[in-house]
Amino acid sequence: MALQNAQIPVQIHLHDLPEALLLQIFASIEPTRARNSASLVCRRWRDLERRTRPSLSLRGNPFTTPYPPFPFPRFPSLSSLDLSNLSPWGRVPSHTPLLVGPTLPISFPAVTDLTLYSRDPTALISLTHHWPKMKQVKLVRWHNRPSGADIGSDLSPLFENCTEIEEVDLSEFYCWTEDVTEAVSRHSLVARNLMGLDLMLANATDGFRASELISISEACPNLRRLSAPCAFNPRYIDFINDATLLRIATNCPHLTTLHLVDTTPITLNNNPGPANNLQENNPSTITPTGLESLFSSLPLLTDFSLDLSHPILEAGPALESLGQRRASLIKNLKLGNFQGVCIGKWLHLDGVSVCGGLESLCLKNCGDVSDGSLAAIARGCTRLSKFELIGCDLVTELGIKKLALGLRRTLKEFCVSRCGLVSAPALVKALKPLRGRLERLHLDGVWTQPEAKKVNVLERQSDVGEHGVLGENNDLNGLCEPRSKRSRHRYEEDVELSFGDTTTVNGECSQWHYYQSWDNLRELSLWLPAGEFLSPLLEIGLDDCPNMSSIIIKVEGNCRAKPDPHTFGMNFLSIFPNLSKMKLDLGEAIGYAFTAPFGQMDLSLWERFYLHGIGELLSLQELDYWPPQDREVNQRTLSLPAAGLIQGCYNLRKLFIHGTAHEHFMRFFLQMMHLRDVQLREDYYPAPEDDMSTEMRDESCRRFELALNSRRVLD
Known part of the structure; x- marks a missing residue:
């Protein structure tokens, strides 16, 4: 009898676990869809999920039905709340003030991180006094600044009600630079607590002047992170120079992150040759001596970005001082228009290659960076996991191969853009040592090999290896090639390494091999000129990416002079x-919006060219789409062929259209049974104040959202 009782299975349910253990289990669930599915199992699971959810992003129109529904659900542990996607964005009707005011704080009492579309100060006034313990706030607005508003009124409610604020992010907020300066200066006591300011204002054209940045740094002495667009051009009044940077460092000595970007359009030619004389006659107002003083005044600096329109000449010694003083501290560097970043000659390391602790490096428009420079960076910066090379016209396939070979154990993200001597096939070929390592990759869709340019004697000297000649017992500088076979502009391999080849790195032998598939590649980014096809992407060696989940395609150029194409090749991505x-x-992509001359295509046909075959991508769930535009009529709208082709994406769940649309075109999307979230954004330029969100007026937008939300979604 006892034996029979022992064989009876004991029924143990998940609910038999202690409450504290169940809370830990639900708190460990990270995917949003998994949390949403778990909350639908039973009421207890729904309550557990709400008690442990750390963040939430609300979408939809909150003015059609009460949102959140009554009785109000409570999320006691939720600290991060995103309200920037509610539409109509920032519009608060006068007859529903309680919806925006007390309702959300009742459901989310512990919010400390808020993202809000602040079309005018009304939304901040309604919400911020309910969350006085707010720590981080990100404001979003792509509509014009309210006319007649006082300077600084957009930010004053935030500083008046949230006295413990530490982080303010205005990177997607359209306002004036004087608004920020006035608000920070007016609330000096709150500004002293600020530790992070991201002032990369949306559509910033002028940037902050010297007096404005100095005023902000004086009001915020405890800043740790500062990002801002700046006016470095000496033709402007009150431009930023060495003295300004030194004042910022003196006022904010605890800075760990400093990002400064020049908003002046780049008009100088960065290519090697006669244009260098023009650059030398127009140097930047920032000098290497000023950079050394800046670095010495910021002992905690770990992340530095300086993107300029005018070149800094002979910047190598300043970067060496940065690496020698804090080689283990500096982690991220972005250098725009720096000359002399790394010469890469002989045995010693110079310039940026001295910064051995770097984990991320971006070189943009550095005209004298060559293959030898990349080899030196690979030898010196052995911890690099992210590398970007933009507008460096002396780099060839051989230099990228040296870099890939030297960083084959650490590099995970790689970007090569606007480098005149590197085509997409050459880049993919040079990245063979990294095929099984890279997680993100960007390349330009230049499918044909560019012509080699003449190289002067100084550039050839920069490619000399460690032992004085290229390729003597050093795979980083010669890849074990015979001296007789080396060539500065060779694009075909003289010696093809295969599986299990033995190489020598710094005098030590090691076994390694080329991976055949891109096993870890998660994201691929492409830039393509207008009229180019996507099909060569698979022919150059990117056809085996089993785990790739995201792709970014940017098309740029004038479509008006292009011949009538057949198909872009979107179906190849299946x-x-x-x-x-x-x-x-x-x-x-620029074209004709309405009527095109005889023999040329209008934009609707170009949209059909690019979107044809997108319905064959059965696994596609999210789509961000920017329609082409006609600048002469300032129109970017979704056409009828585009709406019909996007409708073919049966499994699409999220659709974001960055442009305008007609209501009857949007009705096509109601037939997509899995579609749950549709947004129409005019974030490509400041939208007019009387425009709600799209070419669809307020009532049309509301009717579409009501029809979308009233459907029964399968899951």
């Missing part, structure tokens, strides 16, 4: 089984 997210940016 070979990637896990491709679930796509960003298709045609915003810089």
Whole structure:
């Protein structure tokens, strides 16, 4: 009898676990869809999920039905709340003030991180006094600044009600630079607590002047992170120079992150040759001596970005001082228009290659960076996991191969853009040592090999290896090639290494091999000129990406002079089984919006060219789409062929259209049974104040959202 009782299975349910253990289990669930599914199982699971949810992003129109529904659910542990996607964005009707005011604080009492679309100060006034313990706030606005508003009124409610604020993010907020300066100066006691300011204002054209940055740094002495667009051009009044940077460092000595970007359009030619004389006659107002003083005044600096329109000449010694003093502290560097970043000659390391603790490096428009420079960076910066090379016209396939070979154990993100001597096939070929390592990759869709340019004697000397000649017992500088076979502009391999080849790195032998597939590649980014096809992407060696889940395609150029194409080749992407997210940016593709001359295509036909075959991507779930534009009439709208082709994406769940649309075109999307979230954004330029969100007026937008939300979604 006892034996029979022992064989009876004991029924143990998940609910038999202690409450504290169940809370830990639900708190460990990170995917949003998994949390939403768990909350639908039973009421207890719903309560547990709400008690442990750390963040939430609300979408939809909150003015059609009460949102959140009554009785108000409570999320006691929720600290991060995103309200920037509620539409109509920032519009608060006068007859529903209680919806925006007390309702949300009742449901989310512990919010400390808020993202809000602040079309005018009304939303901040309604919300901030309910959350006085707010620590981080990000404001979003792509509508024009309210006319007649006082300077600084957009930020004053935030500083008046949230006295413990530490982080303010205005990177997607359209306002004036004087608004920030006035608000910070007016609330000096709150500004002293600020530790982070991201002032990369949306559509910033002028940038902050010297007096404005100095005023902000004086009001915020405890800043740890500062990002801002700046006016470095000496033709402007009150431009930023060495003295300004030194004042900022003196006022904010605890800075760990400093990002400064020049907003002046780049008009100088950065290519090697006669244009260098023009650059030398127009140097930057920032000098290497000033940079050394800046670095010595910021002992905690770990992340530095300086992107300029005018060149800094002979910047190598300043970067060496940065690496020698704090080689282990500096982690991220972005250098725009720096000359002499790394010469890369002989045995010693110079310039940026001295910064051995770097984990991320971006070189933009550095005209004298060559293959030898990349070899030196690979030898010196052995911890690099992210590397970007933009507008460096002396770099060839051989230099990228040296870099890939030297960083094959650490590099995970790689970007090569606007480098005149590197085509997409050459880049993919040079990245063979990294095929099994890279997680993110960007390349330009230049499918044909560019012509080699003449190289002067100084550039050839920069490619000399460690032992004085290229390729003597040093794979980083010669890849074990015979001296007789080396060539400065060779694009075909003289010696092809295969599986199990033995190489020598710094005198030590090691076994390594080339990976055949891109096993870890998660995100692929492409830039393509207008009229180019996507099909060569698979022919150059990117056809085996089993885990790629996201792709970004940006098309740029004038479509008006292009011949009538057949198809872009979107259906070729169906070979990637896990491709679930796509960003298709045609915003810089220019054409005729309404009537095209005889023999030329209008924009609707170009949209058909690019979107044809997108319905064959069965795994696609999210799509960000920027329609092409006609600048003469300032129109970017969704056409009828585009709406019909996007409708073919049966499994699409999220659709973001960055442009205008007609209501009857949007009705096509109601037939997509899995579609749950549709947004129409005019974030490509400041939208007019009387425009709600799109070419659809307020009532049309409301009717569409009501029809979308009233459908029964399968899951």
